[in-house]
Amino acid sequence: xxxxxxxxxxxxxxxxxxxxxxxxxxxxxxxxxxxxxxxxxxxxxxxxxxxxxxxxxxxxxxxxxxxxxxxxxxxxxxxxxxxxxxxxxxxxxxxxxxxxxxxxxxxxxxxxxxxxxxxxxxxxxxxxxxxxxxxxxxxxxxxxxxxxxxxxxxxxxxxxxxxxxxxxxxxxxxxxxxxxxxxxxxxxxxxxxxxxxxxxxxxxxxxxxxxxxxxxxxxxxxxxxxxxxxxxxxxxxxxxxxxxxxxxxxxxxxxxxxxxxxxxxxxxxxxxxxxxxxxxxxxxxxxxxxxxxxxxxxxxxxxxxxxxxxxxxxxxxxxxxxxxxxxxxxxxxxxxxxxxx
Ligand code: CP3
Numbered sequence: 001x002x003x004x005x006x007x008x009x010x011x012x013x014x015x016x017x018x019x020x021x022x023x024x025x026x027x028x029x030x031x032x033x034x035x036x037x038x039x040x041x042x043x044x045x046x047x048x049x050x051x052x053x054x055x056x057x058x059x060x061x062x063x064x065x066x067x068x069x070x071x072x073x074x075x076x077x078x079x080x081x082x083x084x085x086x087x088x089x090x091x092x093x094x095x096x097x098x099x100x101x102x103x104x105x106x107x108x109x110x111x112x113x114x115x116x117x118x119x120x121x122x123x124x125x126x127x128x129x130x131x132x133x134x135x136x137x138x139x140x141x142x143x144x145x146x147x148x149x150x151x152x153x154x155x156x157x158x159x160x161x162x163x164x165x166x167x168x169x170x171x172x173x174x175x176x177x178x179x180x181x182x183x184x185x186x187x188x189x190x191x192x193x194x195x196x197x198x199x200x201x202x203x204x205x206x207x208x209x210x211x212x213x214x215x216x217x218x219x220x221x222x223x224x225x226x227x228x229x230x231x232x233x234x235x236x237x238x239x240x241x242x243x244x245x246x247x248x249x250x251x252x253x254x255x256x257x258x259x260x261x262x263x264x265x266x267x268x269x270x271x272x273x274x275x276x277x278x279x280x281x282x283x284x285x286x287x288x289x290x291x292x293x294x295x296x297x298x299x300x301x302x303x304x305x306x307x308x309x310x311x312x313x314x315x316x317x318x319x320x321x322x323x324x325x326x327x328x329x330x331x332x333x334x335x336x337x338x339x340x341x
Contacts, residue, residue, distance in 0.1 A: 004136045007068040010279050010313050011236040011257040019312045020067035021336035025319030026060040027072040033059055043088035047073050053124035058131050064330050068137050073121055075143030078185055079152045081117035082109055099155030103174040109181055114188035122196035129197040140198030142190055144205035145182040146220035161210055168219050183223045187230045194235045202238040203227055209243015221247055228254050242318055248273040263317035267306035281313040289324045293331045300335035
């Protein structure tokens with residue numbers, strides 16, 4: 001039994017005394033202790049060493065006091081497991097030396113044994129669960145197949161991912177085969193994560209909002225829905241599509257436990273689109289954590305007033321930025337904990 005079960009209750013739609021709170025990308029980026037580990041070990045070493053991944057995962061629980069932990073890892077471990085080389089270059093981000101650009105390259109991706117190739121992740125989960133000692137639940141995650149396609153086709157981060165989009169529009173058959181291969185591995189991977197002990201999973205569709213609603217229906221949503229369908233009876237599923245407000249209505253029908261919303265959408269619109277039935281998670285503008293602390297606190301209160309305390313998980317509308325002062329991050333969490341109607 002998990003002692004602090006606010007997050008799990010909110011996912012089930014049960015009434016809570018106050019909303020649970022966690023922050024996307026909370027395990028890393030801004031914490032000084034994390035920065036120290038970052039100087040010593042490169043990124044994928046941190047991901048692949050269960051002791052390091054577990055230590056980073058529990059940091060925000062002890063230092064900021066969030067109601068859930070998210071495993072320190074990355075969405076790009078999936079293409080790596082599929083045999084696609086992915087590097088993380090300091091001050092540059094993800095880099096794929098041989099990006100996927102044609103059908104032949106897609107066809108050549110061998111079948112992946114997610115159980116074997118990503119064993120280090122499941123080991124990190126088991127160790128993290130021991131370290132958490134049932135204090136708070138642990139979230140596992142994966143990138144959406146479309147967002148993974150963005151990186152492996154573009155070869156690097158981008159504001160527009162136009163090479164990735166061009167690939168889909170010029171070679172839809174190859175794009176769909178690639179998306180399906182990623183989906184199959186992701187499903188096996190998430191099932192193993194549940195077996196290893198995660199209490200919920202989140203799918204990050206960070207680049208879904210780059211697609212038009214119609215293209216989203218073709219290249220992103222069907223694959224996320226396959227993942228939801230395969231996982232929803234095993235664990236609560238949260239889908240976060242950055243910029244994907246147009247998809248909320250459809251996602252609300254798919255058996256997800258919660259939907260993430262970013263800060264470009266007001267709570268009442270998000271509630272209307274989901275017919276007031278689904279737990280929503282979000283949507284504080286991460287840059288707003290740069291405001292003075294009293295302003296952060298009043299804005300958090302306004303946010304909870306707007307979403308309501310039930311069927312709501314307080315969070316940012318995207319990942320925390322690296323330049324957020326720790327006391328500002330903590331003020332955000334404290335403001336949720338202090339909430340009174
Ligand atoms: O809360 C957490 O931080 C848990 C771990 C986590 C990381 N990446 C660690 C990380 C999670 C949940 C992710 C998800 C992720 N990774 C996403 C989806 C969420 C989002 O922010 O949209 C995406 C798109 C990626 C891909 C990725 N990984 C990029 C673009 C970068 C470089 C820029 C950046 O965000 O810092 C990474 C590197 C990365 N992943 C870092 C961390 C802590 C920073 C690099 C480092 O620590 O050396």
